[in-house]
Amino acid sequence: MVDREFVANRCICCESDQLHRSPAVLMPFVALRVFGHEPVEITPEWGLRDLRQGTAYTLCNSLQCQECGALFLDYRFTDEQMSALYRDYRGTEYNAQRIRFEPGYVNVVPHYHQRAAYLTQVQAWLAPRLPEAPAVLDWGGDTGVNSLFRDHHRLLHIHDISGVELVPGAERADPELISCTHYDLVTCSQVLEHVAFPADVVRQMLPAIGEGTLLYLEVPHEALVREHPGSLELAPLKRHWHEHVNFFSEEAMRRLLRQLNLELVDVLHLPVDVGWTRGEVLGVLARAL
Ligand SMILES: [Zn+2]
Numbered sequence: 001m002v003d004r005e006f007v008a009n010r011c012i013c014c015e016s017d018q019l020h021r022s023p024a025v026l027m028p029f030v031a032l033r034v035f036g037h038e039p040v041e042i043t044p045e046w047g048l049r050d051l052r053q054g055t056a057y058t059l060c061n062s063l064q065c066q067e068c069g070a071l072f073l074d075y076r077f078t079d080e081q082m083s084a085l086y087r088d089y090r091g092t093e094y095n096a097q098r099i100r101f102e103p104g105y106v107n108v109v110p111h112y113h114q115r116a117a118y119l120t121q122v123q124a125w126l127a128p129r130l131p132e133a134p135a136v137l138d139w140g141g142d143t144g145v146n147s148l149f150r151d152h153h154r155l156l157h158i159h160d161i162s163g164v165e166l167v168p169g170a171e172r173a174d175p176e177l178i179s180c181t182h183y184d185l186v187t188c189s190q191v192l193e194h195v196a197f198p199a200d201v202v203r204q205m206l207p208a209i210g211e212g213t214l215l216y217l218e219v220p221h222e223a224l225v226r227e228h229p230g231s232l233e234l235a236p237l238k239r240h241w242h243e244h245v246n247f248f249s250e251e252a253m254r255r256l257l258r259q260l261n262l263e264l265v266d267v268l269h270l271p272v273d274v275g276w277t278r279g280e281v282l283g284v285l286a287r288a289l
Helices: 028-035 079-086 092-101 103-107 109-113 119-129 198-208 223-227 250-259
Strands: 019-026 040-042 054-056 059-065 071-073 135-139 155-159 185-189 214-220 262-274 277-288
Touching (some): 028 092, 092 103, 119 214, 119 262, 185 198, 198 214, 214 262, 250 262, 250 277
Parallel strands (some): 185 214
Antiparallel strands (some): 019 059, 040 054, 059 071, 214 277, 262 277
């Protein structure tokens, strides 16, 4: 298991210590919520003889694993910092604070409450491998608005720490009981790019993956990764970090699965165009070895 270090020195997918490093800035919205930092102007009044004047932002490093290509922020936020970052996620205060730093976010807000259209295609890709009405566990599924098979399941359990109200027909998963339930499909979509230790998050789902259970993990296939296939020179090209702190390549996802004794079944590359993500999603389907 990767040590839970605040500044990573091993890959979050394959644990390699062969990391390229390049300086970047943590975007002000994230820096404020996580560290309480605001951009600041260093002026002559500071009296700092040896420093140049100008705007100071929160510095960080972009790291890229030379084994698997995973590209990630060096800071690995603690549980408390994650809570601070996602407190009232997309609520009134959150949105107002974010729009202060990122005026364009105002156009994104309305899309979050609608079900994303591309999910129909993901379901069509999965359906031939599943029973007619599958038993589904959605890990990190928020309200369930974007849960796969939301309208066509035998049961839909949602594990989410936010405690938000669920869509009709969905039930809250009890992590203590997931090993006693037979699931046809366990999903974790648009979560792993946000978390400090993605392998740990997937490890928590393993008790729910029994014989015949399929695991579907979905992350954004970020433009930078997509536009430089197989490149291990991405760190100097990634100059800022926001709430997506992990950029995965297909190889990085393969290595993540292997580390957890999961077998890759299939890979999905799907172009998407919705309010909160434009580009492509990368889905991997796996089962227990
Ligand atoms: Zn790696």
